[in-house]
Amino acid sequence: APLIELTDVSKRYGNVRALEGVSLEVGAGEITCVLGDNGAGKSTLIKIIAGLHRHDGGVLRVDGEETRLSSPREALDLGVATVYQDLAVVPLMPVWRNFFLGSEPRKGVGPFKRMDIDLMRETTRGELLRMGIDLRDVDQPIGTLSGGERQCVAIARAVHFGAKVLVLDEPTAALGVKQSGVVLKYVAAARDRGLGVVLITHNPHHAYLVGDRFVLLRRGTMVGNHTRDAITLEE
Ligand code: ADP
Ligand code: ADP
Numbered sequence: 001a002p003l004i005e006l007t008d009v010s011k012r013y014g015n016v017r018a019l020e021g022v023s024l025e026v027g028a029g030e031i032t033c034v035l036g037d038n039g040a041g042k043s044t045l046i047k048i049i050a051g052l053h054r055h056d057g058g059v060l061r062v063d064g065e066e067t068r069l070s071s072p073r074e075a076l077d078l079g080v081a082t083v084y085q086d087l088a089v090v091p092l093m094p095v096w097r098n099f100f101l102g103s104e105p106r107k108g109v110g111p112f113k114r115m116d117i118d119l120m121r122e123t124t125r126g127e128l129l130r131m132g133i134d135l136r137d138v139d140q141p142i143g144t145l146s147g148g149e150r151q152c153v154a155i156a157r158a159v160h161f162g163a164k165v166l167v168l169d170e171p172t173a174a175l176g177v178k179q180s181g182v183v184l185k186y187v188a189a190a191r192d193r194g195l196g197v198v199l200i201t202h203n204p205h206h207a208y209l210v211g212d213r214f215v216l217l218r219r220g221t222m223v224g225n226h227t228r229d230a231i232t233l234e235e
Contacts, residue, residue, distance in 0.1 A: 001061070001063065001064030002025040002026055002027045002061075002064075002196070003026050003027060003028055003062070003063055003079075003164055003165045003196035004024075004025065004026040004049060004060075004061070004062060004080070004165055004196060004198065005024075005025045005026075005059075005060070005061040005064075006022055006023055006024050006025075006045075006048075006049075006055075006058065006059070006060055006061075007023050007058055007059040007061075008021050008022070008023055008057065008058035008059070009021070009022045009023070009048065009055045009057065009058035009059070009060060010022070010055065010056060010057030010058055011041075011044050011048060011053060011055050011056055011057075012056060017220050018041050018044040018220050019041045019044050019045060019048075019055070019217075019220050019221075020220045020221045021058070021221060021222065022041070022045065022058070022215075022217070022220075022221070022222045023058075023222065023225070024213070024215045024222075024225060025213070026165060026196040026197070026198055026213075027196055028164070028194050028195070028196050029191055029192070029194050029195070029196070030191065030196055030197070030212045030213065031187065031188070031191050031197040031199055031210050031211050031212050031213070032196075032197065032198050032199070032211070032212065032213040032214075032215060033199045033200075033201060033207035033210075033211035033213065033214050033215065034198060034199070034200045034201070034215045034217065035201060035202065035204060035207055035214065035215065035216045035217070036202065036216060036217035036218060037202060037218070038202075039219065040217035040218055040219060040220070041217045041219075041220040042200045042202075042217060043169075043200075044220075045200070045217070046082065046167055046169055046198075046200055048060065048069070049069075049075070049080060049082070049165075049167055049198060050069075050072055050075050050080065050082040050167055051069035051070065051071050051072045051073070051074050051075035051076075051080070052072060054068050054069065054070065055068065062075075062078045062079075062080060062165075063078065063079070063164070076163075079162065079163055079164035079165060080163070080164070080165045080167065081158035081161070081163035081165070081166055081167070082166075082167040082168075082169065083151065083154045083155055083158060083166065083167070083168050083169065083171065084169045085169050085170050085171070085173060085174065087150055087151065087154050088102075089101075089142050089143075089150060089153075089154070090142070091141060091142060091143030092141045092143060093141060093142060094138065094139045094140065094141060094142070095124060095135065095137075095138040095139070095140060095141075095142045095145065095153060096117075096120050096121045096123075096124040096125075096138040096139070097120075098142045098153065098157075099120070099123070099124040099127075099138075099153060099156070099157050099160075100120055100124075121138050121139070123160070124138045124153075124156075125138050127156040127157075127159065127160045128152065128153065128156050131152070131156065131159075131186055131189035131190070131193075132185065132186070132189060133149065133152055133156075133182075133186070135149070146179055147174055147175050147179060148175050148178075148179030148180070148182045148183045149179075149182070151171050151175075151183045151186070152182065152183060152186045155168070155171075155186055155187065155190055156186075159190055159193065159195065163195060164195060164196065165195065165196045165197070165198065166187075166190055166195050166196070166197045166198070167197075167198045167200070168187065168197065168198065168199050168200060169200050170200055170201055170202070171183050171187065171199070171201075172184065172201065172203060172206050173201075173202070173203075180206060184206060184209055184210050187199060187210055188210045191210070191212075199211065208231075211228060212227065212228050213225070213226070213227050213228070214226050214227075214228075214231065
């Protein structure tokens with residue numbers, strides 16, 4: 001089964017139809033891009049998958065199981081991690097402390113209380129390196145990293161703590177060309193490690209660089225849903 005499957009999902013706020021009949025899938029090792037202008041329903045879609053809002057029509061399945069998520073914690077426990085644009089990092093804390101922040105032991109997660117600081121440093125450095133970022137000084141405050149590097153740390157953290165699905169909210173929106181490239185390569189590395197990725201973006205170029213599936217929203221409805229093959233021109 002796909003890791004995430006939405007079938008005919010709808011969501012209203014009062015009488016605003018924020019989403020109407022949206023269907024999409026995210027498989028393991030796949031990046032599904034969700035594209036659309038402001039007001040298209042991208043945030044609403046994220047919030048449903050991340051457990052911040054409940055959908056009021058249609059079906060959401062996570063790992064084949066129908067569910068109506070009622071909290072971000074519940075989503076996380078099912079392996080769905082969301083990285084928001086305004087990353088929840090503490091700028092003055094070292095990179096490695098941010099990496100382990102909020103990772104209180106729960107089922108399936110290592111006993112980090114017993115890890116010493118050197119091990120946490122090594123783990124942080126190792127996870128970043130594993131996906132191609134050589135950050136020698138993980139003691140520097142995370143606020144000194146570039147926006148792109150901070151996104152990568154947040155993604156690495158989700159991967160390390162066992163996420164199966166990574167939901168990324170406009171990860172390149174605030175970044176320049178070079179930093180966007182760094183982040184997109186990192187997103188592709190997460191996909192190559194087998195995660196399912198939902199990449200929300202309003203940048204079609206960024207979507208095309210890494211996407212396997214493309215969902216286009218307009219005013220809450222889905223006006224396109226294509227695999228990469230379908231939009232790749234014949235040679
Ligand atoms: P996007 O993220 O693509 O900009 P949103 O999901 O934020 O789109 O919004 C989709 C529609 O739902 C818009 O018309 C927006 O104004 C409306 N909307 C979003 N959140 C709320 C809310 N909490 N209450 C009322 N309307 C909302
Ligand atoms: P984002 O930048 O993540 O797309 P927005 O700036 O669109 O978020 O919205 C910020 C918050 O306000 C969100 O929680 C969204 O659901 C809510 N919101 C958006 N549009 C409306 C609206 N028309 N009425 C009430 N709340 C809204």
